[in-house]
Amino acid sequence: MDWDRFAQQMASLARDLLARRSVEATLERITASATELVEGCDAAGILVLRGTTVETLAPTDRLVADSDRLQERLSEGPCFDAARSSDGERVFRIADLCGEQPRWPAYAPRARRLGVGSMMGFLLFTEDEHLGALNLYSREPGAFTEVSELAGWLLASHAAVAFSSARTHAQLERALTTRHVIGEAMGILMGSHHLTEAEAFDVLRRYSQENNIKLREVARRVCEQGSL
Numbered sequence: 001m002d003w004d005r006f007a008q009q010m011a012s013l014a015r016d017l018l019a020r021r022s023v024e025a026t027l028e029r030i031t032a033s034a035t036e037l038v039e040g041c042d043a044a045g046i047l048v049l050r051g052t053t054v055e056t057l058a059p060t061d062r063l064v065a066d067s068d069r070l071q072e073r074l075s076e077g078p079c080f081d082a083a084r085s086s087d088g089e090r091v092f093r094i095a096d097l098c099g100e101q102p103r104w105p106a107y108a109p110r111a112r113r114l115g116v117g118s119m120m121g122f123l124l125f126t127e128d129e130h131l132g133a134l135n136l137y138s139r140e141p142g143a144f145t146e147v148s149e150l151a152g153w154l155l156a157s158h159a160a161v162a163f164s165s166a167r168t169h170a171q172l173e174r175a176l177t178t179r180h181v182i183g184e185a186m187g188i189l190m191g192s193h194h195l196t197e198a199e200a201f202d203v204l205r206r207y208s209q210e211n212n213i214k215l216r217e218v219a220r221r222v223c224e225q226g227s228l
Contacts, residue, residue: 001039001147009037010158017162026166027058030159034136035060038120038151040143041136046124046163047071047079048132054080063137066114070107077107082121082133090123093149096141117141120149122156124163131163178216185219188226203228 013033020026027046034044045064046057054072056065071077078092081103094101097116101108111119117140124131134156138144144152186200195203207228208215222228 001151006037006151006154010154013037013155014158014162017158018165020162020166023163023166024058026162030134030155030162031058031060034134034152034155037155038136039145039148040118040138040140041120041148041152042139042143043137044135046132046134047083049080049083054083057132061137063115063139064135067111067116067135067137070110070114074106074110076104077111078104078119079121079133079135082123082135090125091149091153092119092121093144094119095144098141115139118143120144120152122152124156124160131160131167134159178219181216181223182219185222188222192227 013029017026017029020029031044031046035041043059043061043063045059045061045068047068048055048057052072052075054068056068059065059068067077068079071080078094082090082092095118097108097112097118116137118138120136122134124134134152136144136148136152182201182204185204186197189195189200189203190197193200193203204215204218204222207213208218211218218228
């Protein structure tokens with residue numbers, strides 16, 4: 001492993017991630033980087049758990065999504081465990097899926113039939129939140145070494161910060177957009193029905209509650225149609 005070159009690549013990646021304009025673009029760059037920077041990595045993806053439902057983000061290969069769906073169906077698997085880990089293992093490395101895997105007796109043989117030879121996974125976390133798991137796949141048994149694990153862990157550390165930052169930025173943008181749309185809708189109602197600001201907002205709020213429609217969607221309709 002040429003660590004000088006790896007350090008230069010990681011520095012370039014950090015700048016590149018900050019320049020991405022969406023959460024999706026950030027995650028796609030992260031998983032693509034895994035296949036470029038981690039020796040032995042043929043495919044990568046990010047697994048996020050919503051309760052017991054698995055969501056696959058930015059997979060670089062169909063193998064990733066197939067593996068995630070299998071783990072969801074079985075409620076078993078290393079990526080599944082890594083994504084829901086709060087105080088347990090934050091890194092796993094399976095050198096050979098052909099060998100017996102007592103922790104995942106149902107998943108391991110099926111994963112091998114999918115074409116998985118070896119795997120690694122890293123919990124994506126910051127001090128404030130757990131974001132899911134970055135999972136790396138090789139079609140060859142024994143492809144991942146301790147050096148691969150260290151490289152993957154360094155990548156995952158950068159990835160967690162970039163993922164969290166991108167998501168926070170997206171949430172702020174959505175909040176600002178929602179606030180703008182609601183304000184515009186209130187202005188329309190105030191002008192057309194001679195309402196005060198408080199009365200206009202109350203109209204939007206009551207319509208939202210009575211019809212079980214999100215407030216921003218109600219506001220959007222007013223902006224597009226001129227009324228409710």
